[in-house]
Amino acid sequence: MSFVFELDLSRFQRALEQAPETVFTAAKRGMHDALDDWKREATDVAPFAKGTLRRGINPGDIEQNEEGLIGEITAVAVESSPKGSRFNYAYYLHEVKGEIKNPTTPGTTAKFLDEPAEKHGKRWVRMIEDEIEAEMRKGGW
Numbered sequence: 036m037s038f039v040f041e042l043d044l045s046r047f048q049r050a051l052e053q054a055p056e057t058v059f060t061a062a063k064r065g066m067h068d069a070l071d072d073w074k075r076e077a078t079d080v081a082p083f084a085k086g087t088l089r090r091g092i093n094p095g096d097i098e099q100n101e102e103g104l105i106g107e108i109t110a111v112a113v114e115s116s117p118k119g120s121r122f123n124y125a126y127y128l129h130e131v132k133g134e135i136k137n138p139t140t141p142g143t144t145a146k147f148l149d150e151p152a153e154k155h156g157k158r159w160v161r162m163i164e165d166e167i168e169a170e171m172r173k174g175g176w
Contacts, residue, residue, distance in 0.1 A: 108148060
């Protein structure tokens with residue numbers, strides 16, 4: 036008497052083959068969500084004089100390199116100086132001046148990109164991880 040035991044691994048094998056693409060797609064979607072949240076947070080704490088600075092805060096494209104994904108947020112607010120030359124007020128405020136002693140809008144900061152990242156960075160990483168986990172579960176993991 037003999038017994039035959041068959042195990043169909045085709046579904047598992049397909050899921051395994053699709054796992055890298057599934058992780059990539061979910062990570063990219065999660066990173067978009069995190070960058071959008073970063074933009075909202077940065078906009079809320081960016082100084083507001085004419086609104087140019089707040090309108091100039093934008094997430095960039097998400098790039099892939101050999102280590103993974105890279106997402107960034109930028110701020111550009113081109114203004115004219117009293118002498119008539121143009122300069123990037125966002126860069127000046129954030130990187131050169133770095134501090135506002137008496138902000139015209141309470142609750143604002145010159146480090147409008149850094150402050151939200153320090154405060155919410157761990158939550159944004161969890162958002163990306165949660166998106167990957169949810170997508171992997173859909174794929175049977």
